[in-house]
Amino acid sequence: xxxxxxxxxxxxxxxxxxxxxxxxxxxxxxxxxxxxxxxxxxxxxxxxxxxxxxxxxxxxxxxxxxxxxxxxxxxxxxxxxxxxxxxxxxxxxxxxxxxxxxxxxxxxxxxxxxxxxxxxxxxxxxxxxxxxxxxxxxxxxxxxxxxxxxxxxxxxxxxxxxxxxxxxxxxxxxxxxxxxxxxxxxxxxxxxxxxxxxxxxxxxxxxxxxxxxxxxxxxxxxxxxxxxxxxxxxxxxxxxxxxxxxxxxxxxxxxxxxxxxxxxxxxxxxxxxxxxxxxxxxxxxxxxxxxxxxxxxxxxxxxxxxxxxxxxxxxxxxxxxxxxxxxxxxxxxxxxxxxxxxxxxxxxxxxxxxxxxxxxxxxxxxxxxxxxxx
Amino acid sequence: xxxxxxxxxxxxxxxxxxxxxxxxxxxxxxxxxxxxxxxxxxxxxxxxxxxxxxxxxxxxxxxxxxxxxxxxxxxxxxxxxxxxxxxxxxxxxxxxxxxxxxxxxxxxxxxxxxxxxxxxxxxxxxxxxxxxxxxxxxxxxxxxxxxxxxxxxxxxxxxxxxxxxxxxxxxxxxxxxxxxxxxxxxxxxxxxxxxxxxxxxxxxxxxxxxxxxxxxxxxxxxxxxxxxxxxxxxxxxxxxxxxxxxxxxxxxxxxxxxxxxxxxxxxxxxxxxxxxxxxxxxxxxxxxxxxxxxxxxxxxxxxxxxxxxxxxxxxxxxxxxxxxxxxxxxxxxxxxxxxxxxxxxxxxxxxxxxxxxxxxxxxxxxxxxxxxxxxxxxxxxxxxxxxx
Numbered sequence: 001x002x003x004x005x006x007x008x009x010x011x012x013x014x015x016x017x018x019x020x021x022x023x024x025x026x027x028x029x030x031x032x033x034x035x036x037x038x039x040x041x042x043x044x045x046x047x048x049x050x051x052x053x054x055x056x057x058x059x060x061x062x063x064x065x066x067x068x069x070x071x072x073x074x075x076x077x078x079x080x081x082x083x084x085x086x087x088x089x090x091x092x093x094x095x096x097x098x099x100x101x102x103x104x105x106x107x108x109x110x111x112x113x114x115x116x117x118x119x120x121x122x123x124x125x126x127x128x129x130x131x132x133x134x135x136x137x138x139x140x141x142x143x144x145x146x147x148x149x150x151x152x153x154x155x156x157x158x159x160x161x162x163x164x165x166x167x168x169x170x171x172x173x174x175x176x177x178x179x180x181x182x183x184x185x186x187x188x189x190x191x192x193x194x195x196x197x198x199x200x201x202x203x204x205x206x207x208x209x210x211x212x213x214x215x216x217x218x219x220x221x222x223x224x225x226x227x228x229x230x231x232x233x234x235x236x237x238x239x240x241x242x243x244x245x246x247x248x249x250x251x252x253x254x255x256x257x258x259x260x261x262x263x264x265x266x267x268x269x270x271x272x273x274x275x276x277x278x279x280x281x282x283x284x285x286x287x288x289x290x291x292x293x294x295x296x297x298x299x300x301x302x303x304x305x306x307x308x309x310x311x312x313x314x315x316x317x318x319x320x321x322x323x324x325x326x327x328x329x330x331x332x333x334x335x336x337x338x339x340x341x342x343x344x345x346x347x348x349x350x351x352x353x354x355x356x357x358x359x360x361x362x363x364x365x366x367x368x369x370x371x372x373x374x
Numbered sequence: 375x376x377x378x379x380x381x382x383x384x385x386x387x388x389x390x391x392x393x394x395x396x397x398x399x400x401x402x403x404x405x406x407x408x409x410x411x412x413x414x415x416x417x418x419x420x421x422x423x424x425x426x427x428x429x430x431x432x433x434x435x436x437x438x439x440x441x442x443x444x445x446x447x448x449x450x451x452x453x454x455x456x457x458x459x460x461x462x463x464x465x466x467x468x469x470x471x472x473x474x475x476x477x478x479x480x481x482x483x484x485x486x487x488x489x490x491x492x493x494x495x496x497x498x499x500x501x502x503x504x505x506x507x508x509x510x511x512x513x514x515x516x517x518x519x520x521x522x523x524x525x526x527x528x529x530x531x532x533x534x535x536x537x538x539x540x541x542x543x544x545x546x547x548x549x550x551x552x553x554x555x556x557x558x559x560x561x562x563x564x565x566x567x568x569x570x571x572x573x574x575x576x577x578x579x580x581x582x583x584x585x586x587x588x589x590x591x592x593x594x595x596x597x598x599x600x601x602x603x604x605x606x607x608x609x610x611x612x613x614x615x616x617x618x619x620x621x622x623x624x625x626x627x628x629x630x631x632x633x634x635x636x637x638x639x640x641x642x643x644x645x646x647x648x649x650x651x652x653x654x655x656x657x658x659x660x661x662x663x664x665x666x667x668x669x670x671x672x673x674x675x676x677x678x679x680x681x682x683x684x685x686x687x688x689x690x691x692x693x694x695x696x697x698x699x700x701x702x703x704x705x706x707x708x709x710x711x712x713x714x715x716x717x718x719x720x721x722x723x724x725x726x727x728x729x730x731x732x733x734x735x736x737x738x739x740x741x742x743x744x745x746x747x748x749x750x751x752x753x754x755x756x757x758x759x760x761x762x
Contacts, residue, residue, distance in 0.1 A: 001447050001671045002376040004679075069375060257757055272760040277753035278746070284756050285689055292668035299375040313661040368660055369653035372633055 003295060009073045012055075016077035019050060024081040026343045032084035033201030037162065039085030048117030053091050058099075061111035068236070068302040072243040072294065079247030082346050084202065086120050086159035092240045093158070093233070094121020097167050101181055101221030101229040110165070110183075122163040124154040124184075124207055125230065132234060132359055134177045134227050139209060141170035141182055146216060148182060150190075150209040160193050160205040168209070169226055177227035181220040188212045200349040235311040236301055238358040242294040242318040245354050249287045249325050252347050256283065256329040259336075270332075279328050286325040290318040309371035312364040319355035319364075326351045377671075383448050390430055390452055394459045397421050403460045410582030410734075411624070413462040414497045414539030422462055426494035431468050434677075439476065439484070440492025446677035450619060450670060458623030466498040466536055467491040471544045474561070474613045478601035487563070498563070499536035501545035501587065502610070504529070509747050511546075512556040512607055516589060518547040525549070525562065525599070527570075527592040533741070535584040537573050541566060543587065550604050559607040561600035568592050580734035618687040618742070619673050620694040622666045625701050628731055629659055631724055632705045639723075646708060655704045662697045669693055685756030688748035695738035695745060702732035 005013070023043050032038050047053065056071050057063020064070075071092070078087065091114065098110050098121070113119030129136040139152025150170055160166055165183050172180040184191070190212040196204045221229060257280065260271030270276050297314035300307035326348050330337045337344040355361065379387065402417035409415050413422060425431060426440075434449040435441025457463040472491045475483055490496045507514040516529030527547060537543065543564040550558030566573070570592040576584050601609055633656060636647040646652050669690040676683045683690075705728045706713035717726030739745040753759045 001378075001675045001678075003672055003675045004375065257759075260759060269760050271753075271757075272762050274746075274750065274762070277759055278749045280757055280759065281689075281692075281749035281752035284685075284752055285693060288686075288689060289665045289669065289693065292672060293665060295375055296377045296664075296668060299377055302375075305378075310664070313664050316657070317661050317665060362654065365654050365657035365661070366650075368657035369647075372656065372660055374633065374636065374647040374653050374656060 003292065005069065005073055009070055012070055013073040013077060015050060016052075016074050017080070019046065020077055020081040020083060024083050026082075026346065029082045029084060029346060036195075038159070038203045039162075044085060044117060047087065052087065053117040054115035056091060056095055056099075057111050057115040061107055061115060063111065063115045068239075068298050071240065072246075072298040075240055075243035076247035076250075079244030079350075080251045082248070082251075082350055086122065086162055086203075088240070088244070089122040089159040089163065090114065090120045092237055093123035094163075094165070094167060096233050096236050097121075097123055097181065097229060098220065100232055101226065103221070106183070106220060119165070120159070120163050121165050121167060122157060122159050123233070124157040124160070124166050124168045126156045127152065127154055130155065132363065134179055137169050137171050137179050139168065139170050141168075141172050141180060141214075143216075148214045148216070148218065150182065150184065150212040150214060152209055154207045154209075156196070157205045157207045159203050160207050161195070161203060166191075166207065167220060169230060172226075173224050175224070178224045179226040179230065180223050181226040181229060182214050183218045183220050184209075184212060184214055185218075188214070198353065200346075200353045202353065234358050235308060235315075238315040238364070239294065239297045239301060239307075239311050241354050241357050242290070242314050243298065245318050245322040245351065246291050246294045248347050248350055248354070249290055249322050252326045252329045252344065253283060253287055255337075255342075255344050255347070256280070256332050259333060276332055279332055283325050283328040283332075286321040286328075290321040290325075293317045309368060312359075312367040312371065315359060316361040316364040316368065319361040322351045323355055377668075379447075379451065383445075383451070386444075386448060387451055387455060389428075390425075390455050391459075393425060393428070393430075394421075394455070394461060397424060398459065398461070406460060406462050407730075408582060409462075409539055410535060410578070410580065410584075411457075411460075411463045412536045412539060412582075413465045413468075413494075414499075414536060414541075415462065418462040419494065419497075423494040425456075425461075426492060429492075431465070431494050432472065432492045435472070435476070435488070435492060439472075439488040446674040447671060450621070450674040453619075454621040454623040454670070456623070457621040458627045460624065460627070463621065463624065464536070466500050466540065466544055467496055467542075468494070470500065470613055471498045471563070474600065474609050477612070478605075478609055480601075482597065483600065496542060497536070497540040498542045498544040499534055499540035499566075501531050501534055501537075501543040501547075501564070503531060503533045505532050509744055511610070512559070514546055514548060514559065515551070516545070516547045517551065518549050518560060518562065518594070520549065520603075523596050525594045525596070527562075527564070527589045527594060529589050531587040531589075533576070533584050534573075534587050535582075535741075537566070537585040537587050538575065538583060543571075546606050546610055549606075553604065556607040558604055559610075560603050561606035561609050562594050563598040563600065564592065564594050568594070579736060580730065618683075618691060619670065620691045620738075620742070621670065622663065622694050622698065625698045625731070625735075626663055628705065628724070628727055629656075629663060629701055632656070632708065632728070633660075635724055636708060641710075652708050655708060659697075659701050659704050662700065666690075666694050666697050685752045688743070688751040689756070691742060692739075692745045692748040692752070695735075698738050699735045702728060702735045706732055 054063040055066040059065040141148045141150045168182045168184045190210040192208040194206040263270045293314045297310045300310050405415040405417045429442040432441045433444035504514045518525040518527045545562045545564050549560040570590040572588040574586045639646050673683045712723045715722040
């Protein structure tokens with residue numbers, strides 16, 4: 001067993017921490033909530049220069065050729081600083097989907113630009129049911145002549161407003177898993193985006209497809225073979241989100257613990273009260289355990305081992321634990337943490353969104369039950 | 375990172391498993407249940423001595439003391455395997471006293487005790503708790519008076535599990551009543567056959583026995599003093615740090631059998647396992663058991679990288695024992711009315727093991743340092759919070 005990260009991963013982590021501490025303070029996070037676009041060219045270019053968008057991309061496509069553990073340490077720092085912007089949509093959702101589904105030509109056409117940060121992707125999966133099941137994919141893609149015509153609507157599509165390409169999961173047959181993936185270019189006629197106002201102020205959209213035309217070459221991977229890709233991407237994305245949550249949990253602790261060593265009530269530091277100490281012991285337990293679960297699932301993905309069970313256990317555990325850790329932080333901070341100007345609220349809102357992202361704890365427990373053969 | 379066993383480690387674990395399957399008997403397992411999985415029963419000693427002959431009782435000890443010089447990781451895995459299969463899993467000599475002797479004992483004491491312990495030939499019982507000294511262990515006052523070449527002991531211990539089956543008492547006693555509480559305590563090894571010792575049974579809710587132990591002018595030779603006089607409390611606390619770990623193998627076994635039962639048992643026209651709430655409950659327990667595994671092997675990782683766990687050991691104990699309680703509670707909920715039927719009835723699911731282990735799990739969060747004490751340790755050592 002080895003619970004440590006490599007020297008190289010430590011360097012990635014330290015560099016990310018340093019960059020984000022400077023470029024992504026809480027004021028920036030708040031400003032980007034109010035900003036329509038939600039990030040700046042300056043920070044995006046800075047991230048690209050540090051090679052973050054290329055981290056996971058294979059070397060043959062001008063990437064860094066890193067593995068999932070490298071990504072995990074980077075995402076953890078992004079979670080720590082609550083980084084806004086389309087990194088997750090583009091690199092994790094878009095990049096993983098293209099790498100899993102695309103043929104060599106498609107990868108060659110997309111991945112180098114993605115790696116440079118010049119091309120932004122996103123993934124449009126869920127619809128009006130809000131479910132991650134194949135039958136909930138109703139948006140249809142019908143072949144008419146040499147073109148596919150997409151009709152329907154997607155909901156909760158992250159960063160669709162800045163994506164150059166919206167990878168769209170569409171129904172292409174009557175069978176339950178007759179689902180295919182399409183590369184839909186931004187600005188295609190018939191595509192309408194409406195922003196959703198969300199708890200954390202991240203940018204999610206309703207995307208309506210009114211007879212959107214896509215050439216045959218826009219089919220990403222094989223016809224009717226999209227579901228297996230989505231299933232795999234879902235689990236990897238869920239673990240990637242756990243890595244963000246891991247960083248967020250650390251930040252929640254850093255916002256809470258020092259305060260208990262300063263604040264005096266009844267003539268004592270509040271951190272000396274056992275009522276507080278037991279809360280914080282629980283908080284540390286949530287933080288440590290969600291970290292180890294994220295490590296294990298990420299390691300299995302990186303090592304090329306089967307990861308279905310561990311990934312779902314990870315998402316179920318981290319979803320519940322991060323929320324509870326932040327809740328303890330709020331309780332210990334008292335009224336202070338309930339004020340909008342205190343940063344704990346940023347993490348509360350992100351914890352609530354992240355726990356739903358790509359399957360909440362109940363959803364993943366059901367997958368665990370299947371893995372147990374129940 | 376790496377969360378798997380290497381092939382050579384897996385080979386040892388397979389050998390241990392094969393050994394246990396070949397040597398286990400129903401009688402031995404029944405005896406072990408009755409004494410709360412403590413080491414010391416007649417049949418338990420037979421199988422453990424054989425297991426120890428392979429070096430598997432203390433794999434992480436150096437070869438000169440009867441071990442294999444193995445990693446903490448492999449050692450932890452073997453202990454978990456032993457617990458999984460229902461063998462005696464609680465060893466005071468091998469896992470508490472032995473390591474302390476190795477760290478602080480004289481050469482003479484190491485020579486006298488370590489090899490017999492490694493071979494499973496002797497077992498100790500913990501002699502810590504007293505009626506007025508539970509969580510506040512430093513208040514113990516079983517008195518040991520220095521009489522030159524020996525000590526004379528008087529006083530009382532309570533909740534001393536193991537004492538009726540072990541050979542020796544691993545005793546914390548007060549040698550300096552005038553010093554500050556934790557500065558006047560010494561550790562001694564006391565032969566239970568010494569005149570003046572009386573062991574009285576106390577029966578637990580889980581039907582196994584713990585004991586009160588009375589000392590009436592018991593003579594203990596000086597050579598049985600462990601390390602230095604009046605340093606005992608520090609030895610005791612250090613022993614908790616480098617050896618404290620809670621294998622959940624026994625509970626994992628129960629859970630696996632529960633999963634199988636849920637698949638096979640039809641209730642109301644469908645298998646239990648097809649009920650959504652049952653699926654959620656069992657998946658949650660499985661997830662918590664996975665967390666237990668990661669906390670458990672993190673302790674081994676810390677040891678194998680040359681560090682000493684501190685708050686992490688408290689966290690592992692706390693989490694594992696609370697998971698054990700949630701596990702047996704969850705299994706009872708899945709079984710419904712049948713969960714209350716005790717072993718022996720044809721209606722008892724899983725031979726009544728859920729009913730029994732649910733009762734047993736009550737004490738898990740209490741002994742070996744209550745979970746409140748563990749949370750104090752996590753807060754003080756893990757987070758550097760101020761003491762009261």
